[in-house]
Amino acid sequence: MAQSSVRGEGTRDRVPHADQADRHGWHDSPQEEGGGEGSGGSNRSGPTARTDARHHGGTPRSGRRGKRRILRWVASVLSLLILGTAGAGYLYYRHLNSNIKKDELNLGKNPMAEHRANAAGQTPLNILLIGSDARNSKANQELGGARETFDGPPLADVQMLVHVSADRSNMSVVSMPRDTVLKIPECTERDTGKTYKATGWKLTNESLDRGGPGCTVATWYQLTGITIDHFMMVDFAGVVSMADAIGGVPVCVRDNVHSRTSDGKGSGLKLAEGTHPIKGEQALQWLRTRYGFEDGTDLARTHAQHMYMNSMVRELRKSTKLTDPNKLRSLAEAATSALTVDTGLDTVGKLYDLAEELKLVPTGRITMTTMPNFYSQRPGFEGKVEPKQPDAEQVFRAIREDIPLDGKASKRKAAAPSKDPAAPSAQIGVQVRNGTYTDELGAAQGRATDITAVLAGKGFTRATAAKQQADPLERTAVFFPSAELEGDAQAVAKALGIPVTSVKKSTEVSGVTLVVGADWREGNAYPKAAATDNGKAPESARPLNGDDTTACMDVQEGFTW
Structure with missing residues (x-):
């Protein structure tokens, strides 16, 4: 973890993490022409x-x-x-x-x-x-x-x-x-x-x-x-x-739909209300359709693709x-x-x-x-999307920890405790850093100081708050540099209710380092949902079950016949 400069807690410095990581995407009409490009946005005019x-x-x-x-x-x-x-x-x-x-x-x-x-x-x-x-x-x-x-x-x-x-x-x-x-x-x-x-x-x-x-x-x-x-x-x-070989995949629309705008844009998909088996060119039209489904965005098209994929698996x-x-x-x-x-x-x-x-x-x-996700306001990328927190991290964590997104049980093994015994709490040195910054909300000020006080109240009297802010970290983590400090790091996590899976070895720290992430922007107790949620996908992820034969696409206003 770089510590080459000392700045206020509102500034940012580097910490180890795996959370951060233009040409534009596809459209659905033979009549659509390429427009001018910027660094991540575009200029448009006309009825669409x-x-x-x-x-x-x-x-x-x-x-x-x-x-x-x-x-x-x-x-x-x-x-x-x-x-x-x-x-x-x-x-x-x-x-x-x-x-x-x-x-x-x-x-x-x-x-x-x-x-x-x-x-x-x-x-x-x-x-x-x-x-x-x-x-x-x-x-x-x-x-x-x-x-x-x-x-x-x-x-x-x-x-x-x-x-x-x-x-x-x-x-x-x-x-x-x-x-x-x-x-x-x-x-x-x-x-x-x-x-x-x-x-x-x-x-x-x-x-x-x-x-x-x-x-x-x-x-x-x-x-x-x-x-x-x-x-x-x-x-x-x-x-x-390959698509034709399946012999037809049932899909459903809640109203008559025709994916065609007044100036000729759209996939050309035309279906009557109800469920229909589609294949060949019509299947391609379904999977390409943006104009005519829900709000006319790529997210609507993705939802339609998920419906098709589930139906195809069943077929x-x-x-x-x-x-x-x-x-x-x-x-x-x-x-x-x-x-x-x-x-x-x-x-x-x-x-x-x-x-x-x-x-x-x-x-x-x-x-x-x-x-x-949410629509980005980043200059040059307006109208693009960024991960919406904490929902996106909830999905990512569930997959990292093998927790089913349908909320049902799955056999999994909890992370093993370290074989290295922890030192007494009063002897464990801990540096606490603020990594709560998100592009949507900014940084939650004073978090390093707040959590240092929480640790001190639990007997970790050698805990100190770093003045410099860490790089953004979506999930709170405890880092340690070598095996002999792993037990100490796990003791810190246990005291705060942080999952042991969030205790990680890093050569970029010189001692036990707690980075308070975007999942803990407020309060003295680590959020129970972040520590123990059953992984069920949040509604913002639009979960769709593979056995759901009732799924049906809403039709966008103005695209019915």
């Missing part, structure tokens, strides 16, 4: 300016780009789910291995923490699904237009973290909006050795162009502290045939249409050709093993969520 200002993607893009992006999103879902339901017949085709492209898991300079085992010695599984908009092949270029973007940098425009619990009883999926404002860590390409320095504020989808998917993984880890085991990145080649698991060997073979060819994976998933056999793990989770224990 108000709606566009609420759209997270920013500057309008070609609808054919939108089609391509949603194709690769479908590929990301199907690549996991088809492999998990189609059976083992296609595994005999060894040449499928050569279809799979490989890349490094983590291009960041910080190694990810190891998983904690549950009571049965099992560990959770986290897979990051990445949808790339790269147009680096003839097949990808032919699936859409936008020739001006053929040589442009790839963007990670779809990002979904799939968490499978250690006991394989439940699955949680968290989508991060593509225009989330964060900081991208330093990333180094393995093949070339080229290093991309850590950035200031950027959009999360730009991480892919900084060495590859391993930088997107590193960005997720820096923001959330979630250890990621694998990634699966997909483009859109061959995805249409795949009950379908008898995927028993045809020829159909399985074509699906396997399409899926493996579309995939780029980390080296831990670089064969069909490994993918099959992964799929077998995914099949263990019943659909009723699948929970789809979106990272809780």
Whole structure:
């Protein structure tokens, strides 16, 4: 922890953490043209300016780009789910291995923490699904237009973290909006050795162009502290045939809907009120639709995608249409050709093993969520989004600690106490620092002094409040530099009711250091919800259960017929 300067508590200095971590996103109309770009915003005029200002993607893009992006999103879902339901017949085709492209898991300079085992010695599984908009092949270029973007940098425009619990009883999926404002860590390409320095504020989808998917993984880890085991990145080649092979996915709208504006924007989706099976071009329209769903934003589109994904899982698991060997073979060819994976998933056999793990989770224990967020007011990024605290941290913590987002029980093992005995409280030196700053609320002043007094009242008379403020920390943590101080650090956490999982080793501190995070902005007692919540997703995450067959999209005013 840097301590090279001494400043007032209202200023900021560096502390170790894994919480911080423009091109714009996809649109849904062939008639939409690109507009002028700024450092993170865009200027608009005309009849759809108000709606566009609420759209997270920013500057309008070609609808054919939108089609391509949603194709690769479908590929990301199907690549996991088809492999998990189609059976083992296609595994005999060894040449499928050569279809799979490989890349490094983590291009960041910080190694990810190891998983904690549950009571049965099992560990959770986290897979990051990445949808790339790269147009680096003839097949990808032919699936859409936008020739001006053929040589442009790839963007990670779809990002979904799939968490499978250690006991394989439940699955949680968290989508991060593509225009989330964060900081991208330093990333180094393995093949070339080229290093991309850590950035200031950027959009999360730009991480892919900084060495590859391993930088997107590193960005997720820096923001959330979630250890990621694998990634699966997909483009859109061959995805249409995969979508058709399912044979139709039921979706529901609460009113007649036609996704078309007066000036020709929209996906073109036209459905009557009620539930309908969709496939092919109509499925693509559903997944692309922004104009016409809810409030016309990307968050509405994400919610529609979650509904489709859950419905697709149910269809795949009950379908008898995927028993045809020829159909399985074509699906396997399409899926493996579309995939780029980390080296831990670089064969069909490994993918099959992964799929077998995914099949263990019943659909009723699948929970789809979106990272809780708020509209940024950061200059240059107005209309983009940032993590909404404390809700976003509640979701991230649940996944880090393998707590189901549906609030139901899961077998998990509490963090083990240190084997190093703690010194008497009066002999433990503790530095307390204020890391409560958030962009939404600023810093809660005086927190280091307040919590130092709390510690002193509990017998930690050597606790001192640092004058300098720490870097923002979303979750309160106790850091220690070496094994002989781990017991002391855990004693501090226990005295304050802080989970032992928040006690961490760091070479950047010289002694036991308590950083009061954004989850403890007020009060003398560590918030009970932060310490003991059951992990159930907050309503701001829009949780959707995999067995919910009643889910139905609200239709935006002005898009009915």
